[in-house]
Amino acid sequence: MDRVLSVPFNHQQLALLDRYTAVPGAYNTLILQALAEAQPGCQQAQLSSPAPPPPKRKQLAQHLLEPGTGIAVEVKAGQVLRIAQVEGGQCGDLNVYNLQNGQEHLHVGRTRHLHGPHPTTGDLLWSCAPWERPLMAILQNTGVCDTTFASCSTLGYSHFYNMPQHINCQQMQIEAQRAYGIGPWQEHDSFNLFMYTVSDSEGNPGIDRNGAGPSDYIEFYALTDVLAIPNVCGDDLGKTSNFWQNHLSVIVEEALPEDRQRAEGFTKPYQNSVVPVPYQIKEVPLRRDPDYTPRFPHLPLRIHQVEVVLSEQDQQKLDAVRNPGLYGDDLCSALRDIVMDWADAKNNASLPGYSHH
Ligand SMILES: [Zn+2]
Structure with a gap:
């Protein structure tokens, strides 16, 4: 039949x-x-095994990220940021800035240098020069983080698909960070969450199908006050998110004493490697624009049922x-x-x- x-x-x-x-x-x-x-x-996919639930902590903020959007969330020193799957199979991008000085931000290149292409539990997110210090520690990673790919962008969809009007992470980041007065030129290289990258025989990186299930999550402990900006990756033409766009959940919680202990343990090997900053730098604190209302481009995403x-x-x-x-x-x-x-x-x-x- x-x-x-x-x-x-x-x-x-x-x-x-x-x-x-x-x-x-x-x-x-x-x-x-x-x-x-x-x-x-x-x-074929590299599937994550079902993840144990995260520890119970006091919740401070919770956001459900819709496809085509991102959000700037403050995570103070001693708080935990959890980015979690909802339906499963969804890649996300993450940018991180020092909340008290927006000129200091995550340096994906240095993070890759110290922790390799796929940082995981126990690794740190490092900031750019001249500071070069850890901003956050990865408390728990049940998926795969990637540091090899730049965010998907207008250029990428234009060049590879002749689709300059495609939803993309670069523009979502720019729109989300605008809430804190961060200019489009200040977007930094993305730390890729739930991105299942592989290498071909010549060492070129490629993106495989997304092996994250609905129970998977990544938790970051803030070692200093940060502004974290996750967004839902817009790649629905490749394998990145299994050819679809789903939701991601973004949660900020009060850390438990054992979270702090573990995070401090992760920084121990670097304690004698403090970088001097012999420059006069006027700090630029990031503050939320009370008049900000998000205007993410290329939305709405129109779904059609094909029989x-x-x-x-x-x-x-x-x-x-x-x-x-x-x-x-x-x-x-x-x-x-x-x-x-x-x-x-x-x-x-x-x-x-x-x-x-
Ligand atoms: Zn993307």
């Missing part, structure tokens, strides 16, 4: 699919072609190639992955030289 699936795609994804349909809007044929060409094992008729043979093929470890019984997400991966590969094949996938 035939089976009809109603598969959600957003307008940015359909704009890519539209390039490969013979007749505009005729997605059924295109989807069945992608399914016919899919190979078993094509949805697909699967024959019995198509259903068997989908069962043979889909990864239940990644998508469970959600046939629609598994099929969307197959179609978007197919379109992304077609798009990549048309690009000259090194591609980011």
Whole structure:
């Protein structure tokens, strides 16, 4: 018996699919072609095992981040910032500034230098020169953090997809940091949360499917007062967030005594490496603009349900190639992955030289 699936795609994804349909809007044929060409094992992912729940602490603030948005949150010294999955499979970017002096901010390059490409529990987030000191300590990481990729941006979507109007992390950061008067030119390199990066045989980094489940989270202990700016990654054309945009949860809590002990322990190996700052620097404290109202570009994200008729043979093929470890019984997400991966590969094949996938 035939089976009809109603598969959600957003307008940015359909704009890519539209390039490969013979007749505009005729997605059924295109989807069945992608399914016919899919190979078993094509949805392999490095899955996180279910995470134990975080410790119970006093909650100070909680935000649910919608796709296409970010938020600037104050995390005072001795507080914990938790960025958590909601539905699962969602990548996020993070920028961090010293709240008492916005000129000092996270230096992803130095952090990578000291902790490698994938900093994790026990590692520190280092600030830029001339300060070069830890701003936050990673208390718990149940996903994968990445320091190799720059944030997705207008340039990236323009160059790789000819889609300059695509939702992107760079513009979300600029809009979120505007709440504290941080200018667009002051955005720094992003610390990537829940980004499952891998290297090819020549050492080029690539982004794999997102292995974060709904229970995964990353916790940071603030060693000094900071302004942390997480955003929901806008990449729905590549594997970064399994070809979709979900929510992220952002929580600030009062640290427990054992959190402080652990974080201080993480800084111990660096205690004799204090960097002198022999310069006169006028500090610029960051303060929230009381008149700020967010205006994130490229929203709303419009979702369209695409009806697909699967024959019995198509259903068997989908069962043979889909990864239940990644998508469970959600046939629609598994099929969307197959179609978007197919379109992304077609798009990549048309690009000259090194591609980011
Ligand atoms: Zn992004």
